[in-house]
Amino acid sequence: MSYYISEPIKKLLGSFFVDQEVDGDDEDDGKVHVDHFASRMAHVYESMRNMVDYKEEHLLRRSAIERMLKRRILLDQNQDKIAENLIRELIRARYVPNDKLPESKISGVQKIIDKYLLLIEEQSFTKRRERGKFVEWITGVAACEIEDELVSLKPVEAIVEAMFRILDARLVLKSTRLDEPTKKILLYVAAHRALLKSDLPTIRYYLFKLAYSEWFSGQAGDIKNISRSILSIRDEIEGYLNHPLSLRLRRLMKRYAPLFLILRDVIDEDPEAAQTLLQDPAALQSAIENKCATKYKEGKSNLRRAAVRSIVYIFITKMLLALLLEIPADRYLADVIEWTPIIINTSFPPFVMFLVAVFIKLPGKRNTDKIIKGIYSMVYEDKHNTVIYNIRSPHKKSLFLNIAFKIFYLISFTISFGLIGLVLYYLEFNFVSAIIFFLFLTLVSFFGFRVREGAREYVVPAKKTGVFKSLFDLYTLPILRAGRWISQEFTKINVFVFIFDFIIEAPFKILVELIEQWFSFVREKKEEII
Numbered sequence: 001m002s003y004y005i006s007e008p009i010k011k012l013l014g015s016f017f018v019d020q021e022v023d024g025d026d027e028d029d030g031k032v033h034v035d036h037f038a039s040r041m042a043h044v045y046e047s048m049r050n051m052v053d054y055k056e057e058h059l060l061r062r063s064a065i066e067r068m069l070k071r072r073i074l075l076d077q078n079q080d081k082i083a084e085n086l087i088r089e090l091i092r093a094r095y096v097p098n099d100k101l102p103e104s105k106i107s108g109v110q111k112i113i114d115k116y117l118l119l120i121e122e123q124s125f126t127k128r129r130e131r132g133k134f135v136e137w138i139t140g141v142a143a144c145e146i147e148d149e150l151v152s153l154k155p156v157e158a159i160v161e162a163m164f165r166i167l168d169a170r171l172v173l174k175s176t177r178l179d180e181p182t183k184k185i186l187l188y189v190a191a192h193r194a195l196l197k198s199d200l201p202t203i204r205y206y207l208f209k210l211a212y213s214e215w216f217s218g219q220a221g222d223i224k225n226i227s228r229s230i231l232s233i234r235d236e237i238e239g240y241l242n243h244p245l246s247l248r249l250r251r252l253m254k255r256y257a258p259l260f261l262i263l264r265d266v267i268d269e270d271p272e273a274a275q276t277l278l279q280d281p282a283a284l285q286s287a288i289e290n291k292c293a294t295k296y297k298e299g300k301s302n303l304r305r306a307a308v309r310s311i312v313y314i315f316i317t318k319m320l321l322a323l324l325l326e327i328p329a330d331r332y333l334a335d336v337i338e339w340t341p342i343i344i345n346t347s348f349p350p351f352v353m354f355l356v357a358v359f360i361k362l363p364g365k366r367n368t369d370k371i372i373k374g375i376y377s378m379v380y381e382d383k384h385n386t387v388i389y390n391i392r393s394p395h396k397k398s399l400f401l402n403i404a405f406k407i408f409y410l411i412s413f414t415i416s417f418g419l420i421g422l423v424l425y426y427l428e429f430n431f432v433s434a435i436i437f438f439l440f441l442t443l444v445s446f447f448g449f450r451v452r453e454g455a456r457e458y459v460v461p462a463k464k465t466g467v468f469k470s471l472f473d474l475y476t477l478p479i480l481r482a483g484r485w486i487s488q489e490f491t492k493i494n495v496f497v498f499i500f501d502f503i504i505e506a507p508f509k510i511l512v513e514l515i516e517q518w519f520s521f522v523r524e525k526k527e528e529i530i
Contacts, residue, residue, distance in 0.1 A: 012263075069082075108149050303360055353447070442482040
């Protein structure tokens with residue numbers, strides 16, 4: 001029996017034959033080189049800085065480009081050299097490999113930077129704050145385009161597009177006035193969020209690229225035209241990102257993310273043999289089973305690494321400040337240091353993260369069987385799943401139900417925090433120690449939840465939730481929501497990130513560049529002798 005591979009999967013297969021090395025990798029084209037000692041210094045710095053600014057690992061490079069680009073625009077006197085300085089800095093920090101990037105890429109990146117600088121200069125704002133927000137927004141988009149120029153993101157686009165096209169053909173929204181173009185855009189955004197955990201700047205870049213491809217052609221006329229309407233373009237993109245159905249669609253897409261992640265990994269194992277493999281369901285099943293077993297094991301080690309990162313992040317950015325507050329508070333309130341609360345507040349976060357890492361349950365055969373069945377329905381046209389998915393708009397609750405639900409949630413909030421507060425009272429925590437404990441409890445619970453979800457990346461979520469799970473969620477939800485809010489607010493005022501970015505980074509990077517130039521000078525003098 002012959003099996004016909006669906007068109008989105010054929011296109012996905014083709015994307016793996018796109019050279020993922022940088023374009024223009026010619027023998028005659030020189031490669032950008034940085035000094036190894038300077039690179040080692042910069043890499044150590046970046047590792048330390050990333051510990052105090054928690055981000056998903058796959059977002060670190062884009063985030064670094066954005067941070068470095070902002071500083072270069074602000075401090076570099078010669079703006080024609082921003083691209084070269086930026087690329088060398090990225091190579092030193094090991095976000096881009098050394099001696100691999102063609103020097104021709106420097107001019108390509110400089111053209112990208114120039115058009116965004118022109119875009120910023122041509123905008124006029126009545127308030128300085130509005131200009132700052134726009135510069136923040138557009139710099140994030142610029143960083144994504146620079147990353148795409150340096151390290152091709154075509155395979156990333158291809159897997160998202162495959163997920164979008166397959167599910168778009170099967171999804172029907174009922175009880176909503178959502179038009180078809182808006183539905184497609186929201187579904188594309190949901191695919192990015194569920195499949196790749198893309199952050200806002202990344203999604204903005206791809207939406208911008210889909211709707212206004214002429215901006216990326218580099219033609220002066222196109223750049224001028226888009227520059228005139230960039231503010232309305234920004235508002236349009238933000239409207240899609242903040243749409244009421246955005247999160248509901250993300251939850252739907254998350255159920256299918258493991259299927260596409262495993263399929264991508266199976267194809268990436270041997271792209272040349274993938275076409276033949278996909279035409280043989282038995283061989284495909286064996287490949288999926290092997291890949292699932294590998295990914296389940298990797299998930300455990302990734303969980304431990306993520307748990308360690310979270311612990312370090314919480315300890316450095318939060319716990320040190322708390323200890324500086326707690327000991328003086330004890331001296332002021334009781335004239336004696338109460339070591340029991342201090343020990344509990346110090347050891348509790350690592351202990352919770354340890355429990356998360358130890359007791360996470362790895363998926364098994366049942367999950368693998370779900371993935372095999374799901375991938376079959378995605379790959380083979382003759383096994384096309386004709387089930388229609390219904391997503392309804394949020395129902396408008398009556399005033400009575402709205403008040404009742406809020407009261408019920410407030411009761412669960414009171415019970416959750418009240419019971420913990422009662423335990424702390426019997427342990428003789430003073431007010432400051434109790435506040436610090438609640439702060440750490442919410443933060444570590446939130447990070448533990450994120451770490452756990454990351455470890456379950458290849459788990460197909462169950463459609464139904466048990467009674468005990470629902471009750472557990474009811475009383476832990478207030479803690480998680482509080483941790484999420486605190487984490488977001490603390491990120492805005494992260495003292496350590498401020499110290500690294502505005503006090504340490506600029507002079508340190510200048511020192512690294514001087515060291516590299518010195519070694520280059522020494523090598524030149526040595527070559528003169530030889």
